[in-house]
Amino acid sequence: MQTGEIKEESFSMEQKTIVEAVIDPRRARFPRCIVWTPLPIISWFIPFIGHLGICREDGVILDFAGPYFVSVDNFAFGAVARYLPLDRSKIPTLAVPWDESLRKSTVEFQHKPYNLLTCNCHSFVASCLNNLADNGRGEWNVVKLAAWVFFKGKWVDKKAILRSFSPLFVLILVGFLIGGSIFFIVWLVFSLALTGWFLFATFCFKSLIQH
Template sequence: MDRGRRLSCDSSSGPIAPINFATDKFPFCIVWTPIPVLTWFFPFIGHMGIAMSTGVIRDFAGPYFVSEDNMGFGRPTRYLQLDPAFVNGGVVEWDECVSKASVVYGTRMHNLFCDNCHSHVGMALSLMKYKQYTNWNMVVLAFWMFLTGKHVGLMGFLKTWTPFTIVLITCTLVAIYLK
């Protein structure tokens, strides 16, 4: 796993701390966790947050509220570690942009379909111009996480996929029985 992985970037702040799964510290990561019932039926839909350089997670957890280090739907089960070298200004700019997006989303009403946790992460990445891209949005982020996100160990995998698998098997058995 990536337990001891360190990224390098041109920054005067020194080495970047590794991910610490035990304490839920995910430096420079987008993190994801399932939303009960919704993710059981649609496994690509979940709750998303973005971490500061220190690993502290920020997530738009509800109307007018950005949570810090306590995700709205539980501990992360998936993550994408990004490279701050793709941000002009490096670590400092990363943290400033995550903070700016969090301040903005602390003043917004939450909307499941239009302005949600994915939008918060998208704004942070757009502000920092991650990989020179300024149009990060919930659709791009949802697919990126679904297709390339890593699970936080076996328990993260099970928490993500077990409910969906149970629903799928149940629906299949009911369909066979009713046939």
């Protein structure tokens, strides 16, 4: 496994032969895919929010895992639960090679602090996809990515579904037994506040969230 600084040669565009990788969850290889796994606590309350990564053409996962740190082939917060293959032919104004787009965003985010609300793993993936467009002016943002993966993403297996949703059901059961209606009010307020922030910051003040 590799973590930390990404060497330029890892993204060399000068190779004349590229071995076409295939999706292989056992080896954590998801070429040209967005990948998702649940986050502790946050995903228990809001199951469509999780940790995102994006994969190189050889299937290796890159994810913005902390301040000034892009992880390579070591997906933070556990194994991939969902993945979404990306068809390059359906991405408009494809201007640069796939891995070159990821390399540019990786270098950029290695100099950025991590903030759950303004500069997070979704920001990194959106940046990678935006770099594919002319002048890096794509239309990807954190809300669009979250919705796209939640509705279109493929589950790795049935265990991944259980791992993603079982904490939510346990939380609801325990919360109801202990707190009753108060728990549901707190849960609703927390969920609406966090979801509302991302919607508000993304569409009303676009400069608040990195992408």
